[in-house]
Amino acid sequence: MSSSTIQQDLMTLLNGMKQQQLAAAPVSSKVRKDRLQRSLKLIRENHKALAQAMNEDFGQRSLYQSNVADMVTTCKMLQHAIDNLDGWMQAEQTTAPDPEMRTEIQYQPLGVIGVISPWNFPINLAFGPLAGIFAAGNTAMLKPSELTPKTSELLAELVGRYFSPSELTVVLGDADVGQAFSSLPFDHLVFTGSTAVGRHVMRAAAENLVPVTLELGGKSPVMVAKHADLSKAVERTWTIKTFNAGQICLSPDYVLLPEEQRHAFKKQSIEFLAATFPSIQINPDYTAIINERHYQRLLSLLEDARQKGAEIVNLGPSGEPAYDGNSRKIAPHLVLGANDEMAIMQEEIFGPLLPVRFYQEEAEAVHYINAHPRPLAAYYFGEDADAQQQFAQQTTSGALVINDVMTHVSIDELPFGGVGASGMGAYHGIHGFRQFSHAKPVVVQSEAGVSNLRLRAPYDDKLAAIDAFFNN
Structure with a gap:
């Protein structure tokens, strides 16, 4: 398949998800919790098969390590999001300049998030970001690593069983597919991997002004x-x-x-x-x-x-x-x-x-x-x-x-x-919820509209207030 065909197919998929995301707004707490619970269920019900797939991909991987780091830890992240979601979704009240004015910050879903996950912890570093992504009310496209093919194929099969394509879609493929994936106009893109590849991902995302969370490494x-x-x-x-x-x-x-x-x-x-x-x-x-x-x-x-x-x-x-x-x-x-x-x-x-x-x-x-x-x-x-x-x-x-x-x-x-060469952006817990949300300021003007009146011409009678400000 040519690179242009891959790109076109991925764009069609993304555009369909974006349309469905907009049509489904607003995304309720019930819907978000359901997606988190199904993520939890996917891992809990299939942890043995996933651990075995990882073992085969590595040639020998400790089943204990796979279960602790990839499954148990990730389940706890998902459960933490479920337990705290209602509080995270509450608008944050702020101090208004006028007692009759109301100001707050509302946390709004960004839309469709792209996730490029690596081979070393293929479940944790896929569903870890998804805990914040789903909690924030988004949907996602996931590109797992081609270096763990059995795990990635099983993950694609399981996601298709537990989620509709409009909620979560897995894209399989090699580095060419990964390159096309990183150049899509997502509403946000998460990449976990090396600093060298992170530079390419950020460069591709910049063409569409896609904000990125880069979880890199270093020494x-x-x-x-x-x-x-x-x-x-x-x-x-x-x-x-x-x-x-x-x-x-x-x-x-x-x-x-x-x-x-x-x-x-x-x-x-x-x-x-x-x-x-x-x-x-x-x-x-x-x-x-x-x-x-x-x-x-x-x-x-x-x-x-x-x-x-x-x-x-x-x-x-x-x-x-x-x-x-x-x-x-x-x-x-x-x-x-x-x-x-x-x-x-x-x-x-x-x-x-x-x-x-x-x-x-x-x-x-x-x-x-x-x-x-x-x-x-x-x-x-x-x-x-x-x-x-x-x-x-x-x-x-x-x-x-x-x-x-x-x-x-x-x-x-x-x-x-990370920071600097080790990455940008952060997630886990409320930090993931906020990373994958738009913090939208909302102002409800007072009946008198004082802050509006001070900007209305003529200005001659308002100059005295300016002088008093600078002479105070």
Whole structure:
């Protein structure tokens, strides 16, 4: 199918959805809750099949991880929206300049929202945004990743079973379809993926002045303060770095560590991983790398760092290979003494490789973070409250988590989003409802219409009031 035909077919689909969205306005609380409840029902009734599809797409994906991160967390997001929707929909009363005038902010649906979701959490990063989109009264078109074809095909089948095409439609296809999708005149477009692709999506959306929410990635740092609890930092960092084999946009991408803690960090990492993953290659709890291209890319990052002087520490079990092309499983690795000449410090890793850069003074570590693009999250380990606050004030990131990693993403009351190169816009909870709504100011003028009268000619008798304003 030619690109022009793809574009034409998608435009026809979008125009039909827009017409039906307008005809159905206003969208009641009952309709919004019904869509959220059907989303919840879709996941609850099919979680085993979805987890199995993800397992087949990855070659081996932990069923526990799929259920916790993709299903349970997403169900909680949807339920949170259902429970709070009536309060979110209430108009926000504001203080009017005249006591007889009424002013308020009404939250109005934007229309039809496009969602481009990635492969690493194919249910969470599709239905997570949809929680806010449906709560705000919108309908949506979803383009899931072609890198998880079984999951995407099952998702398309299930959406067709639980939703009418005017409410939610799934568009399947490769990168050419994704490119055509991102150029459609949506009322808003959500993209989750790499910064490089995010630039193309934003450029395409700009042609139609489509506002975008970009959830990107980057290199999220872990700073370990000099007097931090090192075992806490090691255990909590590796817990997330090995979850989904590090294939998470919020995964810790590198560690800033006091140089004197080099050997202790290495020793504790070896001990923790030995206890957590006594085996890798046959362990159903350890997830494979998504495809051969990404697998080879990670190995090249490791080899590049080795050749440029880093100490590479395989944290996998003795007697097992550090990596296996048949399983596409790579054991966790430390890359000690990483520097900016290495490719592993120049691009987002998205795998179980953890570079460690050493510092002498804490100010040096903060300067390093600030000298690089702003990350999706920053993680700080240290017990001193003043130092925690200082780090928060001196660095800018999409989120900051102190003495843990990635905790914020499952807290619905907090906005989830990036800043600068790590993205723009945020959702989750009320923040998603507002992101996908138009905050429309509404003014009901008083009977006397004083604010209107002051603009009415002639103006000679009104100049005295101007003089009094400036001389006050």
